[in-house]
Amino acid sequence: MTPSTIEIRPTADDARIARFAAAAIVLAVAEAAIPLPLPGVKPGLANIVILIVLLQWGWRDAVWVALLRVFAGSLLLGQFFAPGFFLALAGSLASLATLGLAMHLPRRWFGPITLSILAAFAHIGGQLVLARLWLVPHDGVFYLVPVFALAATVFGLVNGLVAGHLLRELSSAADAVTKDEPSR
Amino acid sequence: MPVGKPSQWFALVRPGDVLVIGLALFVCIASAATLWRGGAPDKVVIRAGGQLYAETGLSRSQRIEVPGPLGITVIEVEPGRARVVSDPGPRQYCVRQGWLTRSGAAAICAPNEVSLMLSGGASTYDSLNY
Structure with missing residues (x-):
């Protein structure tokens, strides 16, 4: 076989992003199996992974993981280029932009819960704007705003708590590693 | 974990x-x-002989006397509701409807050619009949 002339050397960054993206995609696909009363209302468990990536590795990595999740998740679910895909993309972009701004809030006062709730609201905001402009060109879509807002509050809070908990676990695990191997 | x-x-x-x-x-x-406030009317529309006779808010109480071919139809408006108090028509359907409270609700005094309708808010129906 002719050896490929293109050689891709994945960096440590690539490997890390791929790992987190895989975790986010698994959560997104698992979540698709949960029956939900309204299209658009879902827990958004993948956002836990995105919050962890954001707070541990920064905004650039979070953007990579979030967009990989949207693209690969929709491919796996057969939603690629379906309306749901564009809604997810619009929500994702809006929440990434919000997270990019909100992550500069003082950490002492605002934790993962704030980021999670703001991201959840940006998510529904982005989706609603696209839905209003393109899918349902009628103000009737805004009738559902209170339902979406309540979902964003509840799931944002829960996801933020879980992300905060996991971040604490991760940092204590990292402490343990450095304690075990003081030479590193 | x-x-x-x-x-x-x-x-x-x-x-x-x-x-x-x-x-x-x-x-x-x-x-x-x-x-989700829908259904709360904020306006009264009164027509006589097919023409708009009066259009007024539903926030303050008032009595409106509307002339028709048979005589005078008296309409009473109170905050949030309105009714036909008296009408010279023979069957009194519009009077017996009582108070109208929902947006889109209408009372029609056909013999005297007077109609009363509530509008405004997010109307659930185009019109309501009893």
């Missing part, structure tokens, strides 16, 4: 987070209050 005690979970909530949670709940309640 250990789930931990509730106190450990509460420790994750920082002061600003409480503010944001409160703000989020406020957005939920405020949006529900403004978007």
Whole structure:
């Protein structure tokens, strides 16, 4: 076989992003199996992974993981280029932009819960704007705003708590590693 | 992975987070209050002989006398509701409808060619008959 002339050397960054993206995609696909009363209302468990990536590795990595999740998740679910895909993309972009701004809030006062709730609201905001402009060109879509807002509050809070908990676990695990191997 | 005690979970909530949670709940309640208010009328439309006779708000009480071919139809408006008090017509259907409270509700005194209709708000129906 002719050896490929293109050689891709994945960096440590690539490997890390791929790992987190895989975790986010698994959560997104698992979540698709949960029956939900309204299209658009879902827990958004993948956002836990995105919050962890954001707070541990920064905004650039979070953007990579979030967009990989949207693209690969929709491919796996057969939603690629379906309306749901564009809604997810619009929500994702809006929440990434919000997270990019909100992550500069003082950490002492605002934790993962704030980021999670703001991201959840940006998510529904982005989706609603696209839905209003393109899918349902009628103000009737805004009738559902209170339902979406309540979902964003509840799931944002829960996801933020879980992300905060996991971040604490991760940092204590990292402490343990450095304690075990003081030479590193 | 250990789930931990509730106190450990509460420790994750920082002061600003409480503010944001409160703000989020406020957005939920405020949006529900403004978007789901539908059905509350805010206007009375009175027609006589097919022409618009009067159009007035539903916020203050008043009595309106509308002339028709048989005589005078008296309409009473109170905050949030309106009715036909008396009508010279033979069957008195519009009077017996009583108070109208929902947007789109109408009382029609056909013999005297007078109609009363509530409008405004997010009307659930185009018109309501009893």
